[in-house]
Amino acid sequence: AQSVTQPDIHITVSEGASLELRCNYSYGATPYLFWYVQSPGQGLQLLLKYFSGDTLVQGIKGFEAEFKRSQSSFNLRKPSVHWSDAAEYFCAVGPNTGNQFYFGTGTSLTVIP
Amino acid sequence: DAGVIQSPRHEVTEMGQEVTLRCKPISGHDYLFWYRQTMMRGLELLIYFNNNVPIDDSGMPEDRFSAKMPNASFSTLKIQPSEPRDSAVYFCASSLWFNEQFFGPGTRLTVL
DSSP: OOEEEOOOSEEEEETTSOEEEOOEEEOSSOOEEEEEEEOTTSOEEEEEEEOSSOSEEEOGGGOEEEEEGGGTEEEEEESSOOGGGOEEEEEEEEOSSSSOOEEOOOEEEEEEO | OOOOEEEOSEEEEOTTOOEEEEEEOOTTOOEEEEEEEETTTEEEEEEEEETTEEEEOTTOOSTTEEEEEEETTEEEEEESSOOGGGOEEEEEEEESSSSSOEEOOOEEEEEO
C-alpha cells in the first residue's frame, strides 16, 4: 500500500544550525514527491517538488531535498535554520496520473535562539 | 492571482446545524481538493474534482458530508447535520494538473 512516513514528530534545533527532516515513502510506481510547510494558522505552502531528473532539488526559503530511490527517501535539508522556519513540515507523494495523493503526518519544527 | 480563497475562515455552530464551507480555486486550475486536518488524524483527503466532476469521494467520512462544484470557480463542502467530532480545519486546494497543489488558508470549524 502507498504511504508516507515522517518518523520525527517533533524536532528542536538552534537558530543557525543545520536541519534535516526525514521522509520515507512506499509507492509502487515512480513517485512524484513534495515538501510543504504550514505556519500556524495558515494553509500549506509548497517548498519544493521532485518529478524526475536531478535527484537534488532546490526549493524556496533555502531548502533542498534529495531523492534516494534505493532508500525510498526524500529528506528535506537546510544548512542554517532561521527562527522564521519554525512550522509544521509535510512530505507528500503522488502519482504522475490522476489518483490518490498521500501526505505524511508532519514534523513540527521548533527553533530556539 | 489571489490564490485559493476559502470562506468563512472561522465557523462556530451547534450540533445538528448545517454547515457550508466555500472555496474559490485559482483561475484555470482544473483540479480541486477538499482536505480535513485534525490533531488525531492529520491531513485527510475528503474528495477531489477534475473539471467540476467528482473523481474520488472515498475519503468522505459519512453521508452527512457532501461536496459540489457547480462551476470551475466555486465549490462547497456541506455537513448536515454537524456533530462535535466534525470540528477540524478544512482546507481547499487546487491544481493545474493533479500533483502540484495550492492550498487555501483553511476554515476552522467548531461544532459545539
